[in-house]
Amino acid sequence: xxxxxxxxxxxxxxxxxxxxxxxxxxxxxxxxxxxxxxxxxxxxxxxxxxxxxxxxxxxxxxxxxxxxxxxxxxxxxxxxxxxxxxxxxxxxxxxxxxxxxxxxxxxxxxxxx
Amino acid sequence: xxxxxxxxxxxxxxxxxxxxxxxxxxxxxxxxxxxxxxxxxxxxxxxxxxxxxxxxxxxxxxxxxxxxxxxxxxxxxxxxxxxx
Numbered sequence: 001x002x003x004x005x006x007x008x009x010x011x012x013x014x015x016x017x018x019x020x021x022x023x024x025x026x027x028x029x030x031x032x033x034x035x036x037x038x039x040x041x042x043x044x045x046x047x048x049x050x051x052x053x054x055x056x057x058x059x060x061x062x063x064x065x066x067x068x069x070x071x072x073x074x075x076x077x078x079x080x081x082x083x084x085x086x087x088x089x090x091x092x093x094x095x096x097x098x099x100x101x102x103x104x105x106x107x108x109x110x111x112x113x
Numbered sequence: 114x115x116x117x118x119x120x121x122x123x124x125x126x127x128x129x130x131x132x133x134x135x136x137x138x139x140x141x142x143x144x145x146x147x148x149x150x151x152x153x154x155x156x157x158x159x160x161x162x163x164x165x166x167x168x169x170x171x172x173x174x175x176x177x178x179x180x181x182x183x184x185x186x187x188x189x190x191x192x193x194x195x196x197x
Contacts, residue, residue, distance in 0.1 A: 027128055034126035048126035049173060051149055051161070081128065098185040101172035108171045112158050 003032040019065070019073065019084040031083045035064055049081035050103065053111030061107065068102040115196045117179035119144035122164045125151055130174040133186035140197050149173070 001009075007028065011021060022028045034048030046052035047062040061067045069079040076099045077089030088094050119137065123130035125148040137144050149160055161171060167182045168175040176183040178194040191197070 030128050030131070034128070037126055049124065049129060051124060051171070051173065098187060100185070101170040103170075103172075105165065105169060105171040108161065109165070112161060 001036065003029045003036065006032045006036065014065070014084065018086070019069065020087055020090055022078070022082055022085050023090045027082050031081055047081055050101075051108055051111075055111060058107070058111035062103065066103075072099050072102060114140070114142065117181075117195060118177075119195070120177040121146045122160070122167075122173060122175040122177075123148055124173045127173055129186040133174045133176065133191075136186070136188060136191065140195070142195060142197070 007021065010032075014020070022031075031048055035045040038044070038046040038048060038052065042052060042054050042056075042059070044056060044059070045064045046059050047064055047066050050062045050066075052059045052062060065084065066079070069084055072079045073084060073086050073089075076097060077086045077094045078084070078096070078099055080099045080101060080103075082099070086094070089096065119142055121130070121134060121137070121144055123134065123146055134144075134146060147160055149157065149164065152160055164173075164175050165171050167177060168184050170184070172184060174186055176191065178191065181194050183190045183194070
């Protein structure tokens with residue numbers, strides 16, 4: 001599967017839930033490619049913008065769509081990595097700002113083993 | 114442009130990290146870059162600890178500009194700190 005096929009497959013699932021792909025394909029397609037890289041590396045699609053450990057249990061919260069997507073999209077209109085956004089974000093009705101990391105750093109440090 | 118030393122702590126899969134480096138390249142700013150996801154074992158632990166001291170949330174990119182730290186790809190902050 002390549003990024004475009006993944007895009008088509010996920011879009012059908014996520015849009016009905018209110019999560020849209022970033023309209024900027026120069027963001028979305030590289031991010032989807034990175035998810036495929038991580039699927040290859042770890043066996044699961046760990047968030048491309050977070051340091052995954054490679055241990056499933058330790059990385060569960062950052063497997064895309066991560067558990068932080070809902071609060072991030074609710075608050076900022078976009079998830080941390082910018083893959084999923086709200087309709088309003090794509091329409092330019094809300095500002096595009098850097099989404100701060102919501103994941104507790106302890107989870108990153110614990111996963112280092 | 115000033116000549117403050119720049120170090121980018123990045124992930125090879127992160128688009129924001131990639132855009133940050135592309136911007137620095139475009140501006141002809143020399144920098145060091147560490148792809149933390151490509152490190153293993155003690156080296157990874159040591160570098161993550163280095164990042165944590167600069168950026169307690171241990172997120173990426175973390176950009177060191179002299180004695181300053183920019184968390185995330187924030188073009189305006191880089192322009193201001195580097196006097197671009």
